[in-house]
Amino acid sequence: MPPNAAGRRHRPHLDRSLRGVLWVCAGAFLIHLIPLFLPRNMPEQELAIARALPTAEQRVQFLMPLREHPKATPAELREAAELLLEGAPGQARELAQEAERRDPNAVETQLLMARICDVERMDRCVNASLERAAQVAPNDARPDLLRAELREKDGDVSGAAESAGRAYGKAPADPLIGLRYVRLLSASRQGGEALKVLGRLEGSMPRSRLLVEQGRVHAQDGRDAEAIRLFRKAVEDDPRLGVGFFELGLAWYRLGNLEAAEEALRESDRLEPSNPKGLAALCAMQLKAGNIDGARLTRMDLERRFSGKQELIRQSCSMP
Incomplete structure (x- = not known):
């Protein structure tokens, strides 16, 4: 028997098997295409297309x-x-x-x-x-919250606080609504009332976060020494609270302690490596203090880690 006779004898069988596989694949492909040619009569189909x-x-x-x-x-x-x-x-x-x-x-x-x-x-x-x-x-708080949002956007912070107060009156047990009200009260220079609302939120949120919010109210009123005391208590309660170290760094900077401010902001960055705010604030502080070399290094770190945040980098860390 010639040496290639066996191979020639099996090749037609292999070719037929391969053609069969190809026909099966083609049939499956056509089946998946059929829905694309059918009339769409369900709103969900139109929404699915629009979402894409x-x-x-x-x-x-x-x-x-x-x-x-x-x-x-x-x-x-x-x-x-x-x-x-x-x-x-x-x-x-x-x-x-x-x-x-x-x-x-x-x-x-x-x-x-x-x-x-x-x-x-x-x-x-x-x-x-x-x-x-x-x-x-x-009895729904959402209309008042939306009115507060729109008023704040228009620069009417007092009006926004008034609307948020109505929302809080409808949902006093909701800590998120309470915090929204607190921040608007503080922004409208009603720190005393903001602290009262925070007192009523005690128990509905972690103590460390409550301390941070109290510190923010004092910082808004210019009482940074008291704010630092509260921020330090917050990070003692929760050493992994990045926002506590961030606020502590800002307060130290306002009081002129640049070394403590940098230490706190770097700890905030270490705890929240996906958040660029700590490094951005640090770079802005370094520039204002005339530490150009330090700011340049911080900017390099920002650009390496947060290449998609160019506008934030430009605003906070623009080299002279």
Whole structure:
């Protein structure tokens, strides 16, 4: 028998096996393609496509038909409006209006409408939406929190504190709302009232975090020595509290102790290596103190570790 006869005898069998495998793969591929050619009749499919697109302009063609879609729920219409809020607020408002038509008593729709109107700078619409939200959910703190956010953004810190106070009155057991109220009170120079609210939050948050918040209130009022005492107690209670060391570093700097400030900020950076704020603050301090060589080294560290934070680096650590 010639030496290659056995190989020639088996090759047709192998070729047939290979063709069979290829046909199976091709069939599986076609099966996966079928859904792409079927008509899309579920709002979730349009939302899924829109989520994958990077801009509102690209999402519009998939989301606006949901306004007429009989199966689109108010929640789906709100999500569609959210996806268009930045870039196409007019279309977002149309979707939110349809969500309101389908469920007039949903406070979430009114809150979304207020945010859309704020983007469009329609103040009367903002106020009307927030008033409607308060009517449909009188015990819900969210309308007051949103009003506080919008007032603070407009520079009305006292008005923001007033709105946050109403939210806190509706949800006094919520520590996040309480802290929001505290910070706005402090920013509006109502430190005494802020400390009273913090006293009522005792037990609802870790003692170390409460001490940091108390220290921030004193620092806002210019009492940095008292703030340092509280920040030091906070990091003694929790030696891994990065924010405590960060605030301690800022307070030491304000009192002129640059060595202690640098030590605290470097400890903050060590505890929170993914947060650039400690090194950014340190670089700004070094520049103000005229320590250009130190600032240059700190900037190199920032650029090496936080290459995606160029604007923060530029603002805090711009070399002369």
